[in-house]
Amino acid sequence: xxxxxxxxxxxxxxxxxxxxxxxxxxxxxxxxxxxxxxxxxxxxxxxxxxxxxxxxxxxxxxxxxxxxxxxxxxxxxxxxxxxxxxxxxxxxxxxxxxxxxxxxxxxxxxxxxxxxxxxxxxxxxxxxxxxxxxxxxxxxxxxxxxxxxxxxxxxxxxxxxxxxxxxxxxxxxxxxxxxxxxxxxxxxxxxxxxxxxxxxxxxxxxxxxxxxxxxxxxxxxxxxxxxxxxxxxxxxxxxxxxxxxxxxxxxxxxxxxxxx
Amino acid sequence: xxxxxxxxxxxxxxxxxxxxxxxxxxxxxxxxxxxxxxxxxxxxxxxxxxxxxxxxxxxxxxxxxxxxxxxxxxxxxxxxxxxxxxxxxxxxxxxxxxxxxxxxxxxxxxxxxxxxxxxxxxxxxxxxxxxxxxxxxxxxxxxxxxxxxxxxxxxxxxxxxxxxxxxxxxxxxxxxxxxxxxxxxxxxxxxxxxxxxxxxxxxxxxxxxxxxxxxxxxxxxxxxxxxxxxxxxxxxxxxxxxxxxxxxxxxxxxxxxxxx
Numbered sequence: 001x002x003x004x005x006x007x008x009x010x011x012x013x014x015x016x017x018x019x020x021x022x023x024x025x026x027x028x029x030x031x032x033x034x035x036x037x038x039x040x041x042x043x044x045x046x047x048x049x050x051x052x053x054x055x056x057x058x059x060x061x062x063x064x065x066x067x068x069x070x071x072x073x074x075x076x077x078x079x080x081x082x083x084x085x086x087x088x089x090x091x092x093x094x095x096x097x098x099x100x101x102x103x104x105x106x107x108x109x110x111x112x113x114x115x116x117x118x119x120x121x122x123x124x125x126x127x128x129x130x131x132x133x134x135x136x137x138x139x140x141x142x143x144x145x146x147x148x149x150x151x152x153x154x155x156x157x158x159x160x161x162x163x164x165x166x167x168x169x170x171x172x173x174x175x176x177x178x179x180x181x182x183x184x185x186x187x188x189x190x191x192x193x194x195x196x197x198x199x200x201x202x203x204x205x206x207x208x209x210x211x212x213x214x215x216x217x218x219x220x221x222x223x224x225x226x227x228x229x230x231x232x233x234x235x236x237x238x239x240x241x242x243x244x245x246x247x248x249x250x251x252x253x254x255x256x257x258x259x260x
Numbered sequence: 261x262x263x264x265x266x267x268x269x270x271x272x273x274x275x276x277x278x279x280x281x282x283x284x285x286x287x288x289x290x291x292x293x294x295x296x297x298x299x300x301x302x303x304x305x306x307x308x309x310x311x312x313x314x315x316x317x318x319x320x321x322x323x324x325x326x327x328x329x330x331x332x333x334x335x336x337x338x339x340x341x342x343x344x345x346x347x348x349x350x351x352x353x354x355x356x357x358x359x360x361x362x363x364x365x366x367x368x369x370x371x372x373x374x375x376x377x378x379x380x381x382x383x384x385x386x387x388x389x390x391x392x393x394x395x396x397x398x399x400x401x402x403x404x405x406x407x408x409x410x411x412x413x414x415x416x417x418x419x420x421x422x423x424x425x426x427x428x429x430x431x432x433x434x435x436x437x438x439x440x441x442x443x444x445x446x447x448x449x450x451x452x453x454x455x456x457x458x459x460x461x462x463x464x465x466x467x468x469x470x471x472x473x474x475x476x477x478x479x480x481x482x483x484x485x486x487x488x489x490x491x492x493x494x495x496x497x498x499x500x501x502x503x504x505x506x507x508x509x510x511x512x513x514x515x516x517x518x519x520x
Contacts, residue, residue: 013346013349014318014347014349014350015318017322018350019318019321019322019326019327019347019350019351020321020327020328020350020351020354021350055315055316055317055318055343055344055346055347056315056316056318056319057315058274058275058279058315058316059316059319061279061280062277062279066279067279067280068280079346079375080346083315083343083344083346084315084343086273086315086339086340086343087274087279087315089274090274090278090279090280090281091279091280094280113373113374114373114374115339
């Protein structure tokens with residue numbers, strides 16, 4: 001094991017349960033049907049990274065005793081993926097300085113508009129979030145300690161999203177959320193990845209997200225060692241959905257740890 | 261009773277417990293020491309209003325079974341007060357249309373930049389948040405159904421904050437968070453209010469927030485029927501702090517209901 005991923009959130013934009021919904025999943029007592037918005041902690045042999053910071057980020061850190069990270073990666077700037085970013089201020093207090101945030105240029109620009117107090121050194125104050133934006137180039141690998149990370153661009157409705165492929169000599173892990181479709185060059189780049197985490201919103205078609213069947217189609221083409229579906233809506237009961245998935249494909253849940 | 265206030269959150273910007281803090285309050289088992297970021301639900305005889313939408317807003321609605329509101333009031337646009345605004349999308353689904361959001365012009369402009377998809381009718385989509393911005397003028401009362409609301413401007417560090425005074429023929433309630441100092445004209449306008457909810461961060465002085473002693477000084481001048489302190493940091497243990505407060509002054513906690 002050289003890579004470890006923990007799901008801090010596996011739900012769609014409104015989470016599960018949804019506010020004001022009395023459906024069987026939203027009122028379920030199965031803790032795997034309680035889903036914060038999408039966020040994962042990735043631990044490499046020498047670094048810890050959080051991917052995305054949903055509005056639930058503080059609650060997610062408390063629930064999982066996450067106290068610090070070496071970097072933040074951002075997939076895209078939709079509200080459900082970034083509006084908890086201010087809460088990395090606690091990481092900055094702990095490390096005594098700014099935290100690197102890796103994102104595509106368009107996403108860095110948007111984040112700088114929402115969180116000027118975090119990105120502009122002239123505005124920074126002790127106790128506030130402090131972020132050093134690191135622009136990434138899609139399909140251009142960079143090193144995160146001993147691990148090679150390749151950011152990949154995918155379409156997501158009217159915008160685009162960054163997937164992250166973590167690789168070292170023995171293993172690999174790809175985190176691919178909020179996308180539709182998965183372009184053929186991305187499928188080829190991911191082929192044979194040890195673990196694939198993939199968007200699978202629900203059964204009903206959606207303009208900007210994969211359905212479970214569409215995600216299964218991607219899995220068939222990528223042929224990962226294992227796959228985990230995430231960004232899950234209240235249409236999917238955990239136990240029922242998992243019981244119908246093929247071998248090697250699981251549904252993520254908050255708190256799930258995957259060792260790669 | 262003609263006004264009812266419920267605290268959905270009574271904590272400071274980082275909440276209590278804070279990420280990565282092992283102090284006695286952050287590790288306390290007293291549920292009154294678990295504080296989401298500041299948010300209240302105000303119910304008048306004919307309207308329900310949420311004041312501020314912290315990042316915790318979805319969790320706060322779920323914890324308190326809040327499914328809808330007639331309006332959102334915003335005190336100011338710091339992250340801990342507004343970054344859960346996207347989650348009012350569930351209220352919009354329920355009501356089948358946009359929700360009015362009352363805020364000062366400067367705050368409306370900032371919110372429109374952070375949430376363009378909610379404010380710009382050309383970008384709106386079914387299932388997304390839909391907000392009709394209603395600009396308020398400080399010190400100019402407006403009607404919310406049968407209740408008169410007067411927004412009042414107070415200084416808050418380098419920015420300013422809006423307090424809301426709810427009044428009808430028999431009673432009154434003021435929600436005054438994130439401020440320092442409380443200007444004399446505001447003290448005079450609030451004098452004798454039935455219930456005063458007031459910023460009281462901690463004991464140690466802060467540039468932009470009242471300490472407990474400073475808040476007690478304001479209470480002495482305003483002479484409300486009762487006062488509740490909010491926006492509380494981890495420095496204040498609930499039971500210990502309350503035991504030292506004078507008669508008629510209490511410390512708020514998440515879930516507390518005040519009938520006015």
